[in-house]
Amino acid sequence: MLTLPVDQISTGFFIMDKSIFNPRGQENNISSKIIVGLERVSEVFKILLWEKAKLVGLSPIQIQILIFIMYHKRELCNVSHLAREFNITKPTISDAVRILYKKGMITKDLSSIDSRSYSIRLTPSGNKIVAEIENFADPLKSQLEGFEQSNLENLFGTLSKLIYQLNRNGILTVQRTCYGCKFYDQTGKKDYCKLLDKELLNSEIRLDCFEYEENPAANKKLS
Numbered sequence: 001m002l003t004l005p006v007d008q009i010s011t012g013f014f015i016m017d018k019s020i021f022n023p024r025g026q027e028n029n030i031s032s033k034i035i036v037g038l039e040r041v042s043e044v045f046k047i048l049l050w051e052k053a054k055l056v057g058l059s060p061i062q063i064q065i066l067i068f069i070m071y072h073k074r075e076l077c078n079v080s081h082l083a084r085e086f087n088i089t090k091p092t093i094s095d096a097v098r099i100l101y102k103k104g105m106i107t108k109d110l111s112s113i114d115s116r117s118y119s120i121r122l123t124p125s126g127n128k129i130v131a132e133i134e135n136f137a138d139p140l141k142s143q144l145e146g147f148e149q150s151n152l153e154n155l156f157g158t159l160s161k162l163i164y165q166l167n168r169n170g171i172l173t174v175q176r177t178c179y180g181c182k183f184y185d186q187t188g189k190k191d192y193c194k195l196l197d198k199e200l201l202n203s204e205i206r207l208d209c210f211e212y213e214e215n216p217a218a219n220k221k222l223s
């Protein structure tokens with residue numbers, strides 16, 4: 001009879017030693033540990049967002065929509081784009097938008113060329129609520145600010161490349177990093193923005209650039 005080690009028996013199923021989520025599998029695999037770490041950090045983001053949502057009587061996605069509209073250009077502030085941005089269905093975004101509209105926090109700008117769609121703008125009341133809630137992630141930021149600048153730059157360098165690669169592989173729908181932008185150029189190991197006409201240091205690579213324009217041919221191999 002086959003005898004399994006204790007850590008391979010679990011309600012009749014085999015536990016995969018190499019699973020990202022098996023603490024034993026993580027021990028010697030830094031990628032697994034990073035994924036589990038990112039999951040923990042995303043929990044913090046969710047908790048902070050929920051706490052603020054409860055205080056102002058909005059759902060987390062309604063808060064995210066308001067903040068997004070505050071800081072992004074009109075072409076991105078419509079139901080279709082918001083659904084892609086937040087990876088949720090158009091009906092879910094439409095529901096959230098309907099409630100924000102009823103609460104007087106947004107208006108619908110129907111002056112678009114496409115008569116079937118509209119842009120979403122904030123009303124003065126929407127602006128006021130954003131000013132109240134947009135500090136929800138401050139506890140996370142203040143923890144990061146306790147780290148050495150060089151550590152932060154290394155972390156940011158890896159994160160920005162990871163986001164770009166996830167997008168190129170079709171896993172992440174939307175990204176606006178320099179690496180996928182039509183104004184981005186690389187000479188040797190130097191990153192360059194042709195719009196700003198300047199070299200970009202690692203810490204100057206943008207994750208969400210206002211001037212970003214997609215370069216459909218971008219397929220840069222990052223190291």
Ligand code: SF4
Pocket residue numbers: 176177178179181182183184185192193194195196206209210211212213
């Ligand atoms: S326009 Fe923005 S995203 Fe594009 S390369 Fe320049 S800084 Fe980067």
